[in-house]
Amino acid sequence: MSRFPFGMPTGWYPVAWSDGVAAGETVPLRYFGSELVLYRGESGDAHVVDAFCPHLGAHLGHGGSVEGDTLRCPFHAWRFGADGICVEIPYAERIPPKARLRTFPVREQSGVVWAWYASDRSEPTWEPPRVVEFGAADWTPEWTRYEWTVRTHPQEVVENSVDWPHFHHVHAMEMPHYREVRFEGHEVIWKASTSKTLDDFEGRVDDIHVEGRNPGLGSSYVRYTGMMDTAILMGMTPIDDETTHLRFGVISKQGEAADPGSGFHQAYCDQLAAAVEQDFPIWENKTYHDKPLLSDGDGPVPDFRRWARQFYPAADR
Numbered sequence: 001m002s003r004f005p006f007g008m009p010t011g012w013y014p015v016a017w018s019d020g021v022a023a024g025e026t027v028p029l030r031y032f033g034s035e036l037v038l039y040r041g042e043s044g045d046a047h048v049v050d051a052f053c054p055h056l057g058a059h060l061g062h063g064g065s066v067e068g069d070t071l072r073c074p075f076h077a078w079r080f081g082a083d084g085i086c087v088e089i090p091y092a093e094r095i096p097p098k099a100r101l102r103t104f105p106v107r108e109q110s111g112v113v114w115a116w117y118a119s120d121r122s123e124p125t126w127e128p129p130r131v132v133e134f135g136a137a138d139w140t141p142e143w144t145r146y147e148w149t150v151r152t153h154p155q156e157v158v159e160n161s162v163d164w165p166h167f168h169h170v171h172a173m174e175m176p177h178y179r180e181v182r183f184e185g186h187e188v189i190w191k192a193s194t195s196k197t198l199d200d201f202e203g204r205v206d207d208i209h210v211e212g213r214n215p216g217l218g219s220s221y222v223r224y225t226g227m228m229d230t231a232i233l234m235g236m237t238p239i240d241d242e243t244t245h246l247r248f249g250v251i252s253k254q255g256e257a258a259d260p261g262s263g264f265h266q267a268y269c270d271q272l273a274a275a276v277e278q279d280f281p282i283w284e285n286k287t288y289h290d291k292p293l294l295s296d297g298d299g300p301v302p303d304f305r306r307w308a309r310q311f312y313p314a315a316d317r
């Protein structure tokens with residue numbers, strides 16, 4: 001029995017940083033409760049397919065070779081196209097019609113390779129978020145990155161965004177004096193203004209304004225403006241029903257404070273990442289109350305959960 005009565009939500013999930021897979025390279029992945037392979041074809045396009053060859057079960061991410069945009073199995077050299085269909089069996093006259101790999105829709109956006117997961121295998125109905133600051137001239141060019149594997153579910157991570165009191169009690173911020181949440185289609189958009197005393201910065205008080213959007217439950221795109229103006233992309237990719245791979249990338253608007261050579265950029269990003277880690281002991285050990293007991297000071301948790309239901313196919317609910 002899973003800790004979370006949800007199943008795996010439909011949506012876009014980061015499966016790699018773009019520079020984590022070179023043309024012609026295969027990368028074994030474990031996401032969505034499955035063994036997968038990410039490979040980049042010689043065209044430059046990234047592909048995500050099921051790892052196990054339908055023939056005798058070899059793992060295509062361990063010794064498989066990329067030829068053009070196709071993938072050849074290391075065991076008996078069957079070769080599969082980017083659409084998953086077997087296009088060659090070097091020693092056979094006929095290709096069995098069922099010889100195909102499951103494929104996942106893939107996009108590359110803002111320095112990240114995204115895969116679309118849907119338990120009913122339906123096609124994407126929206127696109128992964130474009131971080132407009134990524135690649136812009138006055139922003140640091142590369143994500144400053146952090147990654148963790150955490151025993152939690154993406155919905156629990158995103159629920160944090162609308163849980164105002166925890167900002168104070170877990171993250172040592174003041175209770176947000178300004179806050180706003182909107183649910184629009186597949187996005188929840190949230191804003192908060194608060195302040196925080198930074199022990200690592202000689203106790204300076206950081207006045208913070210945060211504007212976040214969560215396109216589905218797989219990622220968060222946040223503009224976090226304080227002593228430094230930053231854009232944050234956080235990915236919440238399910239490894240299985242109870243374990244999530246978190247990716248956290250930060251870029252900052254260039255200026256004196258954000259000059260990567262000054263050390264400030266790194267130190268500020270480190271304290272942002274440390275704030276994410278503050279949630280882990282709660283997430284890893286909490287239970288999920290389907291009918292939580294709420295007070296009038298809580299954030300809009302029931303609205304959030306109603307919004308989140310759209311990411312589970314009716315058959316999974």
Ligand code: FES
Pocket residue numbers: 053054055056057058073074075076077078
């Ligand atoms: S197991 Fe892949 S070709 Fe035989």
Ligand SMILES: [Fe+2]
Pocket residue numbers: 160166170171279
């Ligand atoms: Fe949190």
